[in-house]
Amino acid sequence: MSRETVRLTMAQALVRYLCNQFTEIDGHKVSLFAGVFGIFGHGNVTCLSEALEAVQDKLPTWRGQNEQSMALAAVAFAKAYRRRRLMVAATSIGPGATNMITAAGTAHANRLPVLLLAGDVFASRVPDPVMQQVEHFTDPTISVNDAFKAVTRYWDRILLPEQIISSLPQAVAAMLDPADCGPAFLGLAQDAQEVAYDYPLAFFEPTTWAIPRPRPDRTKLSEAVNLLKKAKKPLIISGGGVRYSLAEELVADFAVRRGIPIVETIAGKSALTHDHPAHAGPIGIIGSTSANALAGDADVILAIGTRLQDFTTGSWTAFRRDARFISINTARYDATKHRAIAVVGDALETVTELDAALGDWNASPDHMKHAKALFADWNRLLDEYQAPTNGPVPTYAQVVAVVNQVAKPNDTLIAAAGGTPGEVTKGWRVKQSNTFDCEFGFSCMGYEIAAGWGHAMAKDGDGTPIVMIGDGTYMMMNSDIYSTVLTGHKMIVVVCDNGGFAVINRLQQFKGVPGFNNLLKDCRVKEPFAVDFVKHAESMGALARRCESLADLEAAMEWAQETDRTTVITIVTDAFAWVPGDADWDVGVPEVSERESVQKARAQQIEIRGKQRVGV
Secondary structure (H helix, E strand, C coil), rough: CCCCEEEEEEHHHHHHHHHHHEEECCCHHHHHHHHEECCCCCCCCCCCCHEEEEEECCCEEECCCCHHHHHHHHHHHHHHHCCCCEEEEEECCCCCHHHCCHHHHHHHHHHCCCCEEEEECCCCCCCCCCCCCCCCCCCCCCCCCHHHHHHHCCEEEECHHHHHHHHHHHHHHHHHHCCCCCEEEEEEEHHHHEEEEEEEHHHCCCCEEEECCCCCCCCHHHHHHHHCCCCCEEEEEECCCHHHHHHHHHHHHHHHHHHEEEECCCCCCCCCCCEEEEEEECCCCCCHHHHHHHHHHHCEEECCCCCCCCHCCCCCCCCCCCEEEEEEECCCHHHHHCCHHHHHHHCHHHHHHHHCCCCCCCCCCCHHHHHHHHHHHHHHHHHHCCCCCCCCCCHHHHHHHHHHCCCCCCCCCCCCCCHHHHHHHHHCCCCCCCCCCEECCCCCCCHHHHHHHHHHHHHHCCCHHHHHHEEEHHHHHCCHHHHHHHHHHCCCCCCEECCHHHHHHHHHHHCCCCCCCHHHHCCCCCCCCCCCCHHHHHHHHCCCEECCCCCHHHHHHHHHHHHCEEEEEECCCCCCCCCCCCCCCCCCCCCCCHHHHHHHHHHHHHHHHHHCCCCC
């Protein structure tokens, strides 16, 4: 039997396949892969670039400045689209590939899809060792690309051109599976990229993908219903999975009608607006007093779409020992944590069925009334910390309040590492759902500015990404300011200059160690030196302004909203003043030390571990 074929190189076939994958968003058919972030070099410039150049009208290629940052931009793009549309990040072999490993870890930890393509060594091995090849004396099949196995959901090395016929559909399916979602990696052997093969035309037929919505097991759902009906003080923890399931309105309505307060994880923040009637604040180590008080008092916790990371659970000290968990999650691994009733299923479908099965049950009205009183107390505390004072320099809380005030409802706030995540998770008052991205699954320093580029692409003018970043993280990765100027994707970057790595200095000193190697003044330097962030940003083509006061900041933010390109605002910020948090965190403290301060911190840490839920 004959079949219709087309003769293409493996690289050409891979690109043609990507161009023929589609998805539906709001009833419109759009390309699944919106584009490629690429840096060409040894291993991908001669074959993959040839294929991409020919389709740049269908699959645009954007040149990054750093392999890690362009892959992080792809991660943020997927988050902005709530995992329904994605980008490709392509690099050469060797250091170009290993630069992307951090981004892969960020995507993996956050359950976000991105397709990573890296050049690889020669399948034939004839020219070995080639430039940038890392040789293993006992295993010639290993290249640096094997390192991606630890941080990807799907991994393959393409040694023969026909292998992509089976591999590419598996990679896409893994990235779009809500239970297994994460990055996919393909290592493309250099000689395999060049080889021509007669590919079946059927391989390139347009395919429209839909995100699966698995429904819950009836028995587990029944168990969940029976437990929830016994609850006196139930609590909903809304995680990132609520947003990715597009279940925000459903869960919020369910909470209001059933009288169950909702607290949010870091990834879940902005499923609700700040003033939603069921909202009781962010939970956990960088959460609110209101949410943590409710968590400590809850008898049944309905955890929806959360992996229950330590910053959510206070290292498992935030809950009563006898509290019971119902965990709704597409991932079995996440659902079964801490002996929860594991209801494996899509958030939207599962909450719909749970709601129907609950009949006329509602929590006591006094419970929601109590939650609202606690949240009102929290808002008064925020008001107090965010109010302007006569201090020599503004605090993070005050800076966050000003930026929040000027931000438009459809602007997206972006943060990731340092002191910013705690301050924005606590203090950013969300005006419109799905406008908050604090990457804290991996807490990846360097995510922020790259993510601003990815969000700007996804938003396409519907609001502006506002990146809040510390000076330490800015210095780590800032080159995508230049990328956004080149490509015309505007963002606003607010640099809080506190003289180094202030929040980790806070933790260091809190656990008994004197300030050391974190703030610039405590480092081995000739003398502390303040970077002129305005000049630096302007040198990359951005507009920039330095602020001396909160009034300056407000005026600068209003100006930044009207500029025509990426705009950087910098302000000196207090390195020692923080909005308080009251959840515990389990970190290692030396068991033996001559320092009395460390001995005291060790005793406190033992007390914390005594509160943890272990095996319950």
